Amino acid sequence: MANTKKAVKTAPKTQKVAKAKEVKKPVAAAPKTKIENKTQFSKKVLFIAGEAVPFIKTGGLADVAGALPKALCEKGIDARVMLPLYLGIPQEFKNNMQYLGNCYVQVSWRSQYCGVFMYNYQGVIYYFLDNEYYFKRHGLYGHYDDGERFAFFSKAVLEVLKIIDFKPDIIHANDWHTALTPVFLDCFYRGDEYCKNIQTVFTIHNIEFQGQYGEGIIGDVLGLNYDQSKLVRYKDCANYMKGGIESAARVTTVSPSYANEILDPFYGYGMQDILRQRKFKLSGIINGIDEEKNNPKTDKSLFVNYDINSLENKKFNKVGLQRLLGLPENENVPMIGMVGRLTHQKGIDLVTAVMDKILNMDVQVVVLGTGDWKYENILKDMQSRYPGKLRAIINFSADMASKIYGASDMFLMPSKFEPCGLSQMIAMRYASVPIVRLTGGLKDTVQAYNHVDGTGDGFTFATYNASDMLNAIERAVGLYRDYKDDWAKVVHNGMKKDFSWKTIADQYIELYKQI
Numbered sequence: 073m074a075n076t077k078k079a080v081k082t083a084p085k086t087q088k089v090a091k092a093k094e095v096k097k098p099v100a101a102a103p104k105t106k107i108e109n110k111t112q113f114s115k116k117v118l119f120i121a122g123e124a125v126p127f128i129k130t131g132g133l134a135d136v137a138g139a140l141p142k143a144l145c146e147k148g149i150d151a152r153v154m155l156p157l158y159l160g161i162p163q164e165f166k167n168n169m170q171y172l173g174n175c176y177v178q179v180s181w182r183s184q185y186c187g188v189f190m191y192n193y194q195g196v197i198y199y200f201l202d203n204e205y206y207f208k209r210h211g212l213y214g215h216y217d218d219g220e221r222f223a224f225f226s227k228a229v230l231e232v233l234k235i236i237d238f239k240p241d242i243i244h245a246n247d248w249h250t251a252l253t254p255v256f257l258d259c260f261y262r263g264d265e266y267c268k269n270i271q272t273v274f275t276i277h278n279i280e281f282q283g284q285y286g287e288g289i290i291g292d293v294l295g296l297n298y299d300q301s302k303l304v305r306y307k308d309c310a311n312y313m314k315g316g317i318e319s320a321a322r323v324t325t326v327s328p329s330y331a332n333e334i335l336d337p338f339y340g341y342g343m344q345d346i347l348r349q350r351k352f353k354l355s356g357i358i359n360g361i362d363e364e365k366n367n368p369k370t371d372k373s374l375f376v377n378y379d380i381n382s383l384e385n386k387k388f389n390k391v392g393l394q395r396l397l398g399l400p401e402n403e404n405v406p407m408i409g410m411v412g413r414l415t416h417q418k419g420i421d422l423v424t425a426v427m428d429k430i431l432n433m434d435v436q437v438v439v440l441g442t443g444d445w446k447y448e449n450i451l452k453d454m455q456s457r458y459p460g461k462l463r464a465i466i467n468f469s470a471d472m473a474s475k476i477y478g479a480s481d482m483f484l485m486p487s488k489f490e491p492c493g494l495s496q497m498i499a500m501r502y503a504s505v506p507i508v509r510l511t512g513g514l515k516d517t518v519q520a521y522n523h524v525d526g527t528g529d530g531f532t533f534a535t536y537n538a539s540d541m542l543n544a545i546e547r548a549v550g551l552y553r554d555y556k557d558d559w560a561k562v563v564h565n566g567m568k569k570d571f572s573w574k575t576i577a578d579q580y581i582e583l584y585k586q587i
C-alpha cells in the first residue's frame with residue numbers, strides 16, 4: 073500500500089462498458105418484480121456486498137446477495153444492490169449497464185474516481201461502482217491492497233447515493249468487505265441531511281475473514297481520527313469487521329446456531345469478546361436457496377431432469393457423470409459428492425484422513441473444489457491411487473457442481489465450522505442425502521434420519537473427528553444398500569423441505585422494522 077502522500081493516484085478511466093450512455097436524470101424506478109404478499113413495511117433497503125450472482129461469485133455470499141434482495145422486492149420492498157464493477161463481470165452484463173454519473177471519493181488523502189452504473193436484473197436494480205485502479209484486476213479478493221480497495225468501495229457507497237437518487241432507510245452491509253460503511257456513515261456522513269436517518273444492518277457470513285490490517289491503515293487509508301479509530305482498532309490491528317459490529321444498529325449472522333457459536337473462542341476467531349458485549353443486537357437468520365435456480369426439474373446442466381415425482385430419472389445423471397469422468401458405469405453404486413472450497417473450514421482433513429477407508433467401501437466419490445494447494449494435491453494423489461473410485465476436479469464450475477448434485481446419492485459436508493452452508497440445502501433439493509457435522513447452519517438445516525418414526529433427512533455426527541464422520545458415512549451407505557424404502561423416505565423428506573427465501577425474507581423484514 074502506498075504510504076507516501078506525494079503520489080496521488082490518477083483518476084482511472086471508466087471501464088469499457090459498451091453502449092453505456094449517460095442519462096441526464098438518474099433512473100430510480102421502483103423494481104418491477106412480481107409482488108407477492110405485499111408487506112405493510114415500505115422502507116428502502118440498499119444491500120451492499122463484495123459479490124452477487126449472477127454477476128460474480130466466489131461462495132455463498134454471492135448466492136445470498138443475488139437472492140435475498142429479489143425476495144424482498146417480491147414482498148414489495150424497494151431493495152437494491154451495490155457491487156464493485158469487477159473485471160470478471162461478464163461483458164454481456166456490462167454491455168447493457170446504464171451509466172448514471174461519477175464522483176470523487178476521499179480515501180483519506182487520496183481523491184479517487186468513482187463511476188456509477190446501473191443494471192436491472194429480473195426486476196432488482198443493481199448498481200456497480202467503477203474504479204479501474206481498484207477493480208480492473210483478476211480475482212475478487214487476495215490483493216496486496218484489499219484493505220484500501222474495500223475501504224474505497226465502502227465509502228463510495230455513501231458518496232454515490234445522491235447520484236443514484238436513492239435514499240435508503242437501511243443500508244445492509246455484508247462481511248468485512250463492506251463493514252466500514254456503517255463506520256464511515258457515523259464518522260463522516262451523519263451531518264448530511266440525506267444520510268442522517270439511515271440505519272444499518274451488518275451481516276457476518278463468515279467470521280474467519282475479518283479484514284485485518286496494520287494500524288497504519290486507520291489514518292492513511294480510512295482517514296479516521298484518534299477517537300473514531302476506536303471503532304476499528306482491535307488487538308493492535310485495524311479490524312474492519314469489528315467496525316461493522318460496533319457501528320451497525322443490528323448485527324446478524326446466517327444461522328441461529330452460528331450466532332451462538334461465535335460467542336465461543338473456538339468459533340469466534342478472536343471476535344467473541346466484542347460479540348458478547350454486543351450480544352443485545354446480535355441474531356441469526358438462516359439463509360435460503362434460490363429455488364428457481366437450484367431446481368433439478370429445470371437445471372440445464374443435468375443429463376436428465378427430474379423432480380420428486382420422477383426420481384427414477386436421477387440415475388441417468390449418475391451414469392452420465394460416471395461416463396463423463398471415466399468412472400465405471402454402474403447405477404447401483406452409491407456416489408458420494410462434495411462441492412466446496414478446499415479449506416480447513418470444510419473438514420477436508422477428516423475426509424483425507426479416512427479416504428482409504430471410505431474407498432474400501434463399494435462407493436464412488438466425486439469432489440469438486442478449489443482452495444489450499446495442500447488439499448488439492450492430496451486429493452489428486454488419491455485419485456491416481458483410486459482411479460476407478462475417486463474423481464477430484466480442481467476447478468470452479470457451476471455446471472459441474474449441478475452435475476454432482478444431480479448424480480450423487482449422498483453429499484458429504486463435514487465442516488469444522490459452517491456459518492450457514494448452502495450446498496447441503498441444494499443437495500437435499502437434488503435428492504442427494506447430506507452427511508454433515510452438526511455445526512452452525514448444518515445443525516439448523518439437516519435433521520438426522522430416525523428409522524423408527526421415519527423423520528429426518530440426513531446423517532449427522534457431532535464431534536470433529538474422522539472416525540465419527542466415517543461412521544456416519546457407513547450408516548448412510550448401509551441404509552442406501554440394505555433398506556431401499558427407508559432410503560426413499562430420507563430422500564423425500566429432504567426434497568420436501570422449504571428452503572425458499574420467501575419465508576426467510578419475512579425475518580429480515582421483521583428485523584428492519586425493529587430498527
Ligand code: ADP
Nearest residue numbers: 131132412413441467468469470473493494495
Ligand atoms: P461458502 O460460502 O463457505 O463457500 P456455501 O455452502 O455457503 O459455502 O456456498 C457455496 C456455494 O458455492 C454453493 O452454491 C456451492 O455449490 C458453490 N460452490 C462451491 N465451490 C464450488 C466450485 N468449485 N464450483 C462451483 N460451485 C461451487
